[in-house]
Amino acid sequence: MTYTGLIASDDLDTGCPVSLDLLGQIYRADAETVPDLVGTLPERTQARLAVYLYGRSHTFALGVRIAATCDGSVLRRVAGLIGACLYDLSRQQGTMPSYGSERSVTPKRISLGGPQVRA
Template identity: 40%
Template sequence: MSLSRVSFDDDACPVGDDLLGNLYRTSEHGLAQLVESVSGDVRAMLALFCYRRAHLHSMSLAIAATCSEQDLREQGGVVGTTLYALSREAPQPERETQSGRRSITLSTKPLRTLPPLADDEVDPISA
């Protein structure tokens, strides 16, 4: 299994929490300097990670603009190549919903798995 397939399957952030927090807090202009400390392949994985989240789309394009096409293609295949092309286009205004807010992407995986209840446990409310 390739590294890029693992990152898509696990959907884990390729950088630490501290760096991710700094990315959230920095302006788009300071973003390029911040991601320079990360290797090209990890930077490409980070751009793809952000691209899959609607609320991080503009950050994804800014990070992808610092990546080589080869790194993005190796880490994301066709999606990486598309992201490379999008990052080189003129910036588009962000889409807003009818309420005037940007859309966000929520996790599709459960946050926590609860153990099944034992058959001999009785719910005191229904008894």
């Protein structure tokens, strides 16, 4: 078990720090509504939620968005080096992954007919 500040790396897999009902509301909310939903939570709970969501591939971006609402010192106290990195990541522009939503290359045409022979 590795320690990262006040939590162990094994603790990242324990449980969500908020109710499943609130987690569902946050998950379904648009980007502008998320700060209002988490703004009513205690600072430590906000930080723990950001780390919890950041640690999962399907909620990574939401974790970064919530980390942007947290104070850096709270994130560092709650999650040590992970919290510090998450804080820095949340303050950078253009860090949200696109997961292929934007294509930068033109797709190749695929032919299933085999090679064409010219006579």
